[in-house]
Amino acid sequence: MSHDPELADDWEYTLQVPSDPMAPCIARRTLRTIFEEHGFLELADTAELLTSELVTNAYRYSDGPASVRVKRDGDRVRVAVWDTNPRMPSLDAAPRPDDEAEQGRGLGLVQWCADSWGGFTLRDQPQGLVGKLIWFELGARPQQRVP
Secondary structure (H helix, E strand, O other), rough: OOOOOOOOOOOOOEEOOOOOHHHHHHHHHHHHHHHOOOOOOHHHHHHHHHHHHHHHHHHHOOOOOOOEEEEOOHHHEEEEEOOOOOOOOOOOOOOOOOOOOOOOOOOHHHHHHEEEEEEEEEOOOOOOEEEEEEEEEEEOOOOOOOO
């Protein structure tokens, strides 16, 4: 990636991930690189955590591939995770899991850490895409990078 200051301020990346237990790790590492290279290092830890939770859910609860889209729009970065399972989790208020629970924390973390978040079911799309999309946004001004 380039550090050229004359490049467009807004950008977008899409990562296709197979239904594989390594998908959350690959997504975290890819997101870290994107956020570091574009000067959003202060958001990288939170973005990695939330993306990992959503990709883990995609692996656990769908039977197909997933994709992660990362897009900057002004001072906000939106991360969206698509998977093949059209069943939506409750987005009203993610339940606070028991402290000893080994599962059930993912959407709670998204709710508590993201500036905004949501999701929707995809049906009858022109491209034949079905499933669901869960997204979150984080906002901050990018840091100036030293070349």
